[in-house]
Amino acid sequence: MEGRSGFYEKSSPNESSSKNEYKPLCWKSHQIIRRDEMKTIHELLYKLLKKYGWEDEIREKVRAIWERRGTDAKMNDVIHEIMPTASKSVPPDVSLELEVHLRNTLRSRYKL
Numbered sequence: 001m002e003g004r005s006g007f008y009e010k011s012s013p014n015e016s017s018s019k020n021e022y023k024p025l026c027w028k029s030h031q032i033i034r035r036d037e038m039k040t041i042h043e044l045l046y047k048l049l050k051k052y053g054w055e056d057e058i059r060e061k062v063r064a065i066w067e068r069r070g071t072d073a074k075m076n077d078v079i080h081e082i083m084p085t086a087s088k089s090v091p092p093d094v095s096l097e098l099e100v101h102l103r104n105t106l107r108s109r110y111k112l
Contacts, residue, residue: 037105044101045094052091061085 033041049055065078 033102033105041098041101045098048094048097049090052094054090054094057089058082058086 062078062082065081066073069078
């Protein structure tokens, strides 16, 4: 994970060991959002992506990749190919609604 030290940290020895010895820092440095809130945010994100047709659009693009690459295609290769497209094609309305939800959540908790 060289060059990514700002985003990852080495797991501590007392944590359960896994294949990946690095874990994202975001869970540690962004504890503003609690786990129960994260679940709600993930559910909202899923609903919004589905509402705006993003899920169906990406599903069709993935099918096209599988058809083009054939049966010998590897899942990691397909994921690597679709990720930039998927990230860029998130509708702006989804980002806006999610941002509004996050702001309201933080305002209600911290009475801002």
